[in-house]
Amino acid sequence: MSGRVLVGVKRVIDYAVKIRVKPDNSGVVTDGVKHSMNPFCEIAVEEAVKLKEKKLIKEVVAVSCGPQQSQETIRTALAMGADRGIHVEVAGKDYETLGPLQVSKIMAALAKKEDAQLIILGKQAIDDDCNQTGQMTAALLDWPQGTFASEVSLDGDKVKVVREIDGGLETIKISTPAVLTADLRLNTPRYATLPNIMKAKKKKIANVKPADLGVDLTSRLEVLKVEEPPQRQAGVKVETVEDLVGKLKETGRI
């Protein structure tokens, strides 16, 4: 086994920013808005670095698809302990339509090229909440998947994954190579230390174009409109139970 883990990291609008819709309803304002690494991607990086510290894997490679600024996100992963980075350059129109299908094709191609043993991704991105990239990547590679992982343990060429599902916790054992997606409680990501940030400067980030990987970026989706959720309407106060039942019948609720 190569002992190499690919970790996907996505540059998203910072979770604390108040999102504003563009006046033409074509999307969300991103210019000049603070961006950072997707929180679930941070958890994925942390898990990979932990596996390396336990000497269960040998190398952590951080991958990001996007414009020039995605390199900042890779640098953050490097500062957390990833060994090197791969920046897949996607800009302009291609970046606007970049979605899970395209990214999973890229990840699959890279996994083959880098002979990866594991791919660890965040379960979803906080901007589109798709929750698809991990699953699609596994399907394209025909690899097993351990999604919504809240606990991961490596054992030889098998991985035991405890998954957070609607009914509770499910434990599965899958063979490597595999795709895992990180859920909230998998770990608590570390702060980068000042020395590690400085060491990260020396780590390499390779630039790759999607065409080099033979990936077709055309989107099969078209965004028609983006709008804010409807304003919360004021409630109505009623005096008696009869009034309440009356109102409920009026609005067709019962």
Add this chain to the structure above:
Amino acid sequence: MAAVGPLARMARLGSSICRNHRLISNRNSQRRGIASCIDPSYGLTDEQKEFQKVAFDFAANEMAPHMAEWDQKEIFPVETMRKAAQLGFGGIYVQPDVGGSGLSRLDTSVIFEALSTGCVSTTAYISIHNMCAWMIDTFGNNEQREKFCPDLCLMEKFASYCLTEPGSGSDAASLLTTAQRKGDHYILNGSKAFISGGGDTDVYVVMCRTGGKGPKGISCLVVEKGTPGLSFGKKEKKVGWNSQPTRAVIFEDCAVPVINRLGEEGQGFGIAMKGLNGGRINIASCSLGAAHACVQLARDHLLVRKQFGETLSNNQFLQFRLAEMATKLVASRLLVREAATALQDGRPDAVSLCSMAKLFVTDECFNICNQALQMHGGYGYLKDYAVQQFVRDIRVHQILEGTNEVMRMIISRNLLTEL
């Protein structure tokens, strides 16, 4: 560990009903850097932005949630500071060979500015600790550096800077604590006043008189806690800076080994002043962080609070006031960062620039925080709201590490002596 902590916490908090509660529980998220003209990451290198990010995250997750409690209960947050030291914040501009992070003065300013948004008082103490570690690193011999710096950088041990006395504040060179040479020890007699961390810290960098009057008779000694003859006064009750204890440090025939002297006899005052140059940038940086946090708090309040049928943000006076606050904040930031660069490069104007930065920035940032409090109306006066703590905490920045009056003395001396 940027978003996960608050995300999980906010998920647990759910949707709070009362507007007041929402303001309080949103405090942390609202203080995170939101892009606009006051974004403190503009003009920084990618690496500096990474340092800043770690510091902001640490401030938001580890400090801001506890800032009020530390203030009200007067807790010296040893564990949190040790966590900060693990990240390299214990000796930011101390050399790496003794455990420091070896960063520049500008990197340091950026870091303290960010940390200060989480808790001014704790960050200010961390900056004093850093200053002491740097003094030992820079002016100590190898034995002293190896003995003290590693523990200080990890905050296994904490440090205090002892210059001020009951009888000598601005007139620091007139200090009276004597250190009489007796064989291979100095016998110290006297007392120091207003010592940050005093009584709870382990390593005291003490300026004392080994020779005649004036600055040339002053030497710098490192005194360790537990040395017989070293005792402390009562813990002072302060308006702010309550997460650090402040006590008098008393020497009664306290014997300190000569090998604990930094540099030669008579060099102590110079060492003290050189420490303070950096200290002034650090304190100014702490004021910057507080002002930045307060501008965001004020802005958020203006967008929420309604009077006369509309949000306060529609009121032109308040809009203009906010603009003035933001302008002064950015101007202050530029001055501090320039002073930091000047000090790092050893420029001839470094000392004056550090004094100018300290003078201008501590004054302007106090005004910014004070105006932010005013914009909150009655709520600004309640301890439920963070803005009053920022005001109380940074008020003292105009006084210590050289009063703003002394800063004027330094600057005017530079102007009038060059003829």
